[in-house]
Amino acid sequence: MDVNVVVVGSLNMDLVTRAERLPRAGETLAGESFATVAGGKGANQAVAAARLGARVAMIGCVGADAYGEQLRAALEREQIDCQAVTSVEGVATGVALIVVDASSQNAIVVVAGGNGQLSPAAVAHFDGLLQQAEVIICQLEVPQATVEHTLARGRALGKTVILNPAPAAGPLPADWYASIDYLIPNESEAAALSGLPVVSLESAEAAAGRLLALGAGKVIITLGEQGALFADGQCFEHFAALPVQALDTTGAGDTFVGGFAAALAQGKSEREAIAFGQVAAALSVTRAGAQPSIPGLNDVQGFRP
Structure with a gap:
């Protein structure tokens, strides 16, 4: 099939x-439940974009093991092109150990594995993808x-390039910024990239301004319960969060990125795409898990806060 969104990234x-709370160092807690769920930031974003109307291909690697087979099957069930999901002998599929x-x-x-x-x-x-x-x-x-290769190649091809800088432990390489159309960090990632604390809307604006000065095309900082901040060098625009009762925030940022990308690929304006991604992310936090929580296009279109 012809694709309009390609995700280059992880499958875990x-x-x-x-559990009732997160454990402290050296502490053992009794858990309340356990599940294995298809995830990985790349795969989550691919699933979100596919469920929300895009024609998606995934480029990534898994181990030649049962988890790898399950992850590929999960993507194929979403009609995602998996020709570029490669199974690698001798390594384990990536895993993420999550406590909620x-x-x-x-x-x-996260253990990278494949x-x-x-x-x-x-x-x-x-x-070709x-x-x-x-x-x-x-x-x-x-x-x-x-x-680095993917960002530069996307820029050379004239594509819209999105970087979700997660996980981020420090600044990005300086020469990456010129290849990024939309840089989409959360608060902690924006702080790590900019070197500025992000604890309020005002401090988020300062961090976004720093990232624009470094060369990013446009910046969207996702702020959880505070919504999202868009910055393009001309203005800052705050998008308020939607009122929902959160059950599990795992995968919400990935759902936003995938929804935003799907909306852009379908010709929506960036502000329409942000609003669309916010609805998708808001619905996702009302459900448990990463990929299982991602809503479909009808869910988003029918949402009434």
């Missing part, structure tokens, strides 16, 4: 437990050199 099996507390906050440890095998050459092998795309999405759960 999420091992999810719920009673207030729906989470703590996550995701670490996604090389620039592997992406270049499927360059990048050429088809209107929107290309990257995150930071695959090797840095691969992200």
Whole structure:
């Protein structure tokens, strides 16, 4: 099929437990439930874009094991093009160990596994998919050199390039910014990238301004219960959060990114795309899990706050 969104990124099996609270260092807690759920930021964003109306291809790597087979099957059920999801012998599929507390906050440890095998050459092998795309999405759960290659190639092809800089532990390489049309961090990621604290809407504006000055095309900082901040160098615009009762915030940011990309690929304006992504993310937090929580197009179109 012809694709209009290509996601270059991670596929993980999420091992999810719920507990009354998150454990402290050295502490053992009794959990309330356990589940294995298809995840990984790249795969989550691919599923979100597909459910929300885009024609999606995924470029990534899994291990040649049962989790890898399950993750591929989960994407194929969403009608996602998986020709570029490669099984690698001798490595385990990536996993994410997730604890969710009673207030729906989470703590996550990610083991890269097969995701670490996604090389620039592997992406270049499927360059035809990048050429088809209107929107290309990257995150930071695959090797840095691969992200750099994809961003630069997307810019060279004239595509709309989105970077969700997660997980972010510090500044991005300076030469990446010129290839990024939309940089979409959350509060902690924006702080890590900008070197500025992000604890309020005003401080988010300062961080966004710093990221624009570094060369990002436009910046969208997702702010959880405070909504989202859009900055394009001309103005700052705040999009208020939608009133929902949160059950599990896992995957909400990925749902926003996938929904935003799908809306752009369907010709919506960036502000319409932000609003669309916000509705999708708001619906996702009312359900448990990463991919299972992602709503479909009819859910978003029928949403009434």
